[in-house]
Structures are given as structure tokens and as C-alpha cells.
Amino acid sequence: MAEENGGGQAPDVQAMSFEDALAELRQIVERLEKGEGKLDEAIAAYERGARLKQHCEAKLKEAEAKIEKIRLSENGSATTEPLDVE
Amino acid sequence: MTEARNDSMNSPNDNGNGDNGGRDNGGRDNVPIFTVAEISQAVKRTVEGAFQRVRVRGEISRPSFPSSGHCYFRLKDENAVLDSVVWRGVLGRLKLRPEDGLEVIASGRLTTYAGKSSYQIIVDSLELAGEGALLKLLEERRKKLAAEGLFAEERKRPLPYLPEVIGVVTSPTGSVIRDILHRLADRFPRRVLVWPVAVQGEQAAPQVAEAIRGFNALPKTGPVPRPDVLIVARGGGSLEDLWAFNEEEVVRAAADSTIPLISAVGHETDTTLIDFAADRRAPTPSAAAEIAVPVKSELTNLVLDLSRRLASAGYRGLEERRTRVEGLARGLPDPQRMLQEMSQRLDDRAERLTLGVSRFLRQEAEKVESLGWRLPRPEQQLGLARERLDATADRLVRSGARNLESRREQYLRVDAERRLDQGIANVRRDTRRQLDQLGRLLDSYSYHKTLERGFAVVRDADGQGVLTRKGEVQAGQSLDIEFADGHAAAVAAGGAAQPKGKAGGNPGGSPGGSGGKARAGKTDGKQGSLL
Known part of the structure; x- marks a missing residue:
């Protein structure tokens, strides 16, 4: 995934799952730590890494418990209502 | 019961008490005549009167489900058969669905079916006859579904690393959902959708199957979010209690689920068929929550660590490049200084050139001189030459002597001839001389005598x-x-x-x-x- 950076075909960060974003972030970090590649590639990688990091942090931040219960209406379509578990 | 039977058996006789005299009296004519309907009715009354409600154990044979919605089968054992009926309204409430070969205890009332001159049991409840029978059924069903490939390893889907929405199929009350929610909150609070179902009883299996299908049927984008992972959970219980999760309907729904599914039914030692069909089996509901989500704090630390490393690697990468550029820049010489240096070198070279010429000449002179010294003096050379000559002469003499010796031998051989010739010549000369003397003597002698005579x-x-x-x-x-x-x-x-x-x-x-x-x-x- 990270290898595709050069082709400009890297997936949109916002649409990425936490897992994919984390994996790509890890790849970028490891690559940068090796200090290889051209400068502009390194900068691009860093910028993408920063976006991935923000995305990961956002994914972690939005972790809020929201407990709901499915309710089926007459016509069989599902709606939700809060569930209180005492 | 025996009494009751006796009573009921006796009652027609009692009814016919009045005819006793007639039978006794008139033989055949005294026996009352029943119509078929009357006798059927009588038998029915007797049977129903004698057996209020019975429980019969036997094996289900040849169940059939005609379009009427009722169910017919036979209960049998080694030597007897009992027709059985489950009315449509009752069938849905049964704990288990009648299946061929199932050892059951059927409860109901005994009655007759006049239309076929038969008696039968109207079943209102079915239960499996003992644990062994249940396990046998379970094993047979497992084999059958496995043969269909429902439990195949390649059907298993990987669980998402971090699901956004978790669907839970379980009872909305009780400890199971509480345990799950607590464990999720501890690890990684998520949005949870609970699909409430009965987890026990006749309605459990269809409801659980419907819930699994329902979650899968949710559109990806809709008012109700489609879960990324499902947990089907139930607390511990007896084999019968957990039976709903062995039902084919439930197992098939779990196998067909496109959303990865974690089963968490009963305790660790309980195995239900849904466990085989699930993508992961959790030993307990709490464990299912652990499997479903990672620990948030660990991830936070991981992201924090990665972001620190990203920053430092990015910074270091830039720093290293900057250092490299600076190092190269330092290596780049100042043009003016370069010019000065060059000019200085030019001066230096010019000076060395002048000095060099005279030094060169001096050196050359010295060389000539030293060569002159090394030149050998004529006397020396003569002496050397003489020595060489002497040595050569010496060698010549020696070799000449050797040569001479051999030559002499040769010569001697040649000389012998010469001496022979000479000898011959000598002989000739001597002979001639003697001849001459003799001649002269002869001449002198010619007048000598005369001289004697005084002449x-x-x-x-x-x-x-x-x-x-x-x-x-x-x-x-x-x-x-x-x-x-x-x-x-x-x-x-x-x-x-x-x-x-x-x-x-x-x-x-x-x-x-x-x-x-x-x-x-x-x-x-x-x-x-x-x-």
C-alpha cells in the first residue's frame, strides 16, 4: 500500500480502516527510519504519515460506547432505540 | 388406572344391564346392536375416559408435514406402533421438531380416529428422551452439516481488527449482554447494536436465525448501521437449554452470514453446532468481546509511538540531509580562495622553474663530474687490456702448445716423407760428389805418371x-x-x-x-x- 505512494494511487486516508491506516503508518515510519529514498518522496511519505496518524488518533478518539437495541417495525424494517442495561 | 379402565370397560356392560335378561333368555337376540358410529363413539369415550393424559416414550418414525400444517408421525418401539398427531397450532411451540429416528417423550391425550378404526395420541409437547439421544442427534446433525461443507475452514472470514459497530444477538436482559458491554467498555468502547432474542425455548432458534439474517440484510448505508462483526451469545445451561444453537436453522444462518461472526454459547466445555459454523468460537461471552476489539490504550500507545517515530524520523531525515548538504557545501571551495591558491601555485611553480633550471644544470655538471671520476684511467685500461691480452696469449699459448703437439704429430707423419725425399737427394748428391772426385782423380792420374818421370x-x-x-x-x-x-x-x-x-x-x-x-x-x- 505504501509502495503505491509514488504512483499517487494511495487510498484516501479518510476512508481507510484503522487497521490499514496503522499498518501503512508503521511502514512509512520504518521506511523513514531507514533514511532511504529521495527527499521529496520522504517529505511526501512524512506528510502522508502525519495524515495517517491523525486518522488513527481520530479513530481512537471516536471510541464511545453507544448501546442500542434493534426494533423491527410492522413492515419488517429495522430501527434502533437506546438500550439500558442495568 | 386399572380401576379407571375397569370402570370404563364396565360401563357399557352396565348400560346393557337391562338386556342381560334378554341375552340370557333369548341368546343372540338379546345382544344389542350398535351402529359403527355408535361403537366408535363408545370406544372413543372409553379410551378418552380411561386415559386422561399420557406421556409415551418412543422413537419417531416417518414424520410428515402435509400442507394442512399439522404433523403426523408414529411413535414406535420394538413391537408396537402408536399413531401421533401434532396440530398445526402446537407444532410451532414444540421444543423440537419431529424428526425421523428421534427418541422422544411425547405428551398428550389418547383418543381414537373413527375414520380409520385406529387410536392415536394428540401430542402437545415433545421432548428428547434423555441426554444420550440428544447427543446422538447432535452428532448426526453435525455430520450432515459438515458433509455439506458448512463448517469448512475456507468459509471462515477474518475478523476486522477494529470494528466500528458490533452486532450482538442475545437476550437483552441478563448477565450475558452485561458482560459483553462491560468488557467492550473496558477495552474499546464501540457502538453496539443488540438484536434481542429468546435464547431458550421454542422461539429461540427461529429468532436467533432471524437476527443473524437481519443483521446481514442491513444496507451498508442506512439509518441502522451494518455491524462489522456479530456476536451470538448465550450463557451456560443444560444441553436442552442450549439446544436452539444446535438447530439447523441457526447453524445455517451463522454459516451464511457475510458479517464475520463470533459464537459464544454456554461455557467453555459446551459445544454447540453454531460454534462450528462461526468464524471464531469464544469460550464465553466476555471472551467474545475480547476477540471482537483490541485494547484501546494499547492502540493509543502504538499510535503515539509511531507518531513519535514518524516525527523523529522525518526530522532526522531532514537533519541528515541538511548535514550532508552542509558537509558538501564545506567541501565546495571558495572561488576567490581557489584563485589565490592557484595564483600562489603558479608563482611557486615559476620560482621552482627558475631554481630548477640552475639546479638542473648544477646537477648535470655534478653528474658529469662524477661520471668523469668514474671514467677509468688509460693506464688502468691498458693494464687491464694487457692483463686481458696476457691471459688471452696465455690461453693461446696453452692452446697453441696443445695444438702444436697435435700438429707436430701430424707434421712428423708428414716430415717422414720429406726426409725420405731429402735422404734420397742426399744420397744422390753424395754419389755425384764421389763421382766428381773420382772423375777428377781419374783426370789427375792421367798425367801423373809423366810427372814421375820428371815432367x-x-x-x-x-x-x-x-x-x-x-x-x-x-x-x-x-x-x-x-x-x-x-x-x-x-x-x-x-x-x-x-x-x-x-x-x-x-x-x-x-x-x-x-x-x-x-x-x-x-x-x-x-x-x-x-x-
Whole structure:
């Protein structure tokens, strides 16, 4: 995934799952730590890494418990209502 | 019961008590006549009266489900068969669905079916006859579904690493959902959708299956979010309690679920068929929550660590490049300084060039001088040459001597011939000389005898010509007179003979060749004076 950076075909960060974003972030970090590649590639990688990091942090931040219960209406379509578990 | 049966059996007899006299009296005519319907009715009353409600154990055989919605089967054991009926309204409430070969205890009331002259049981409840029967059924069902490939490993889908929405199929009350929610909150609070179902009883299986299908049917984008993972959970219980999760309907729904599904039914030791169909089996509901989500704090730390490393790697990458650029820049020389250095080098070279020329000349002179010193002196060279010459001569002599030796041998061989020739020549010469002497002797002997007789031979003093005439003698001429016994010198008388006398001395000294002559010479002077 990270290898595709050069082709400009890297997936949109916002649409990425936490897992994919984390994996790509890890790849970028490891690559940068090796200090290889051209400068502009390194900068691009860093910028993408920063976006991935923000995305990961956002994914972690939005972790809020929201407990709901499915309710089926007459016509069989599902709606939700809060569930209180005492 | 026996009493009851007896009572009911007796009752028709009682009814016919009044006819007893008739039977006794009239034999055949006294027996009352029933219509078929009457007797069927009578039997029915008797049967139903005698057995209020019964429980019958037996094996289900040949169940059928006609379109009426009722269910018919037979209960049988080794020697007997009992027709059984489940009315449509009851069938849905049964704990288990009648299946061929199932060992059950059927509860209901006994009755007759007049239309076929048969009796039957109207079943209102079915239960499996004992644990062994249940396990046997379970195993058979498992084999059947496994043969269909429902449990195949390749059907298993990986669970999402971090699901956004978790669907839980379980009872909305009780400890199971509480445990799950608590564990989720501890690890990673998520949005949870609970699909409430009965987890026990006749309704459990269809409801659980419907819930699984329902979650899968949710559109990806809709008012109700589609879960990323499902948990089907139930607390521990007996085999019968958990039976809903062995039902084919539930197992199939779980196997068909496109949303990854975690089963968490009963305790760790309980295994239900949904566990085989699930993508992951959790030993307990709490464990299912642990499987479903990672620990948030760990992820937070991980992201934090990665972001620190990203920052430092990015910074270090830039720093390293900056350092490299600076290092290269330092390596880049200042043009003015470069020019100065070059100019200085030029000066230096020019100076060294001037110095160099004179030094070169000096060096060359020194070289010549040293070469001159090394040049050998003529005497030395001569000496050397002489030595060499001597040595060569020496070698020559030695080799010459050796050569000579061999040459001499050769020569000696050649010389022998020469000496032979010479010898021959010598012999010849000697012979000739002897011959000459003999000839001369012969000549001399020719007149010698005459001399004896007093004749003499006068010769010129030279001894050459014999003077035979008086005219031949001049005064004073030295003469040689040969006598028989030798020669005597004489001078012819006459004055004119003086100079001749001087001259005559010479002939006296001249080699006469013989002793006689020498004596004549001595006597020459005497004779001269005599004359």
C-alpha cells in the first residue's frame, strides 16, 4: 500500500480502516527510519504519515460506547432505540 | 388406572344391564346392536375416559408435514406402533421438531380416529428422551452439516481488527449482554447494536436465525448501521437449554452470514453446532468481546509511538540531509580562495622553474663530474687490456702448445716423407760428389805418371790454366809448378816480374786446397828470395 505512494494511487486516508491506516503508518515510519529514498518522496511519505496518524488518533478518539437495541417495525424494517442495561 | 379402565370397560356392560335378561333368555337376540358410529363413539369415550393424559416414550418414525400444517408421525418401539398427531397450532411451540429416528417423550391425550378404526395420541409437547439421544442427534446433525461443507475452514472470514459497530444477538436482559458491554467498555468502547432474542425455548432458534439474517440484510448505508462483526451469545445451561444453537436453522444462518461472526454459547466445555459454523468460537461471552476489539490504550500507545517515530524520523531525515548538504557545501571551495591558491601555485611553480633550471644544470655538471671520476684511467685500461691480452696469449699459448703437439704429430707423419725425399737427394748428391772426385782423380792420374818421370806441369799461380807455351809466361809472373809429389811456387825470371811478385804473395795465401799448397806458400817466400 505504501509502495503505491509514488504512483499517487494511495487510498484516501479518510476512508481507510484503522487497521490499514496503522499498518501503512508503521511502514512509512520504518521506511523513514531507514533514511532511504529521495527527499521529496520522504517529505511526501512524512506528510502522508502525519495524515495517517491523525486518522488513527481520530479513530481512537471516536471510541464511545453507544448501546442500542434493534426494533423491527410492522413492515419488517429495522430501527434502533437506546438500550439500558442495568 | 386399572380401576379407571375397569370402570370404563364396565360401563357399557352396565348400560346393557337391562338386556342381560334378554341375552340370557333369548341368546343372540338379546345382544344389542350398535351402529359403527355408535361403537366408535363408545370406544372413543372409553379410551378418552380411561386415559386422561399420557406421556409415551418412543422413537419417531416417518414424520410428515402435509400442507394442512399439522404433523403426523408414529411413535414406535420394538413391537408396537402408536399413531401421533401434532396440530398445526402446537407444532410451532414444540421444543423440537419431529424428526425421523428421534427418541422422544411425547405428551398428550389418547383418543381414537373413527375414520380409520385406529387410536392415536394428540401430542402437545415433545421432548428428547434423555441426554444420550440428544447427543446422538447432535452428532448426526453435525455430520450432515459438515458433509455439506458448512463448517469448512475456507468459509471462515477474518475478523476486522477494529470494528466500528458490533452486532450482538442475545437476550437483552441478563448477565450475558452485561458482560459483553462491560468488557467492550473496558477495552474499546464501540457502538453496539443488540438484536434481542429468546435464547431458550421454542422461539429461540427461529429468532436467533432471524437476527443473524437481519443483521446481514442491513444496507451498508442506512439509518441502522451494518455491524462489522456479530456476536451470538448465550450463557451456560443444560444441553436442552442450549439446544436452539444446535438447530439447523441457526447453524445455517451463522454459516451464511457475510458479517464475520463470533459464537459464544454456554461455557467453555459446551459445544454447540453454531460454534462450528462461526468464524471464531469464544469460550464465553466476555471472551467474545475480547476477540471482537483490541485494547484501546494499547492502540493509543502504538499510535503515539509511531507518531513519535514518524516525527523523529522525518526530522532526522531532514537533519541528515541538511548535514550532508552542509558537509558538501564545506567541501565546495571558495572561488576567490581557489584563485589565490592557484595564483600562489603558479608563482611557486615559476620560482621552482627558475631554481630548477640552475639546479638542473648544477646537477648535470655534478653528474658529469662524477661520471668523469668514474671514467677509468688509460693506464688502468691498458693494464687491464694487457692483463686481458696476457691471459688471452696465455690461453693461446696453452692452446697453441696443445695444438702444436697435435700438429707436430701430424707434421712428423708428414716430415717422414720429406726426409725420405731429402735422404734420397742426399744420397744422390753424395754419389755425384764421389763421382766428381773420382772423375777428377781419374783426370789427375792421367798425367801423373809423366810427372814421375820428371815432367812438371806449370800453371798460372792461380793453379788454373796450364801453361804450355813459353809465351804464356811473363817475367815476374807467379807460377805454380806441379811436381809428382806436389806443387811448388815459382816466379818467372825477368825484371818486370816485381809487381807480379807482390801479386804472387796473394796466390800463396790463396786457398790451394791442399797441404802441399800451404807448404808451397811457405816456401813461396824463400823461393822468391832465392830467385
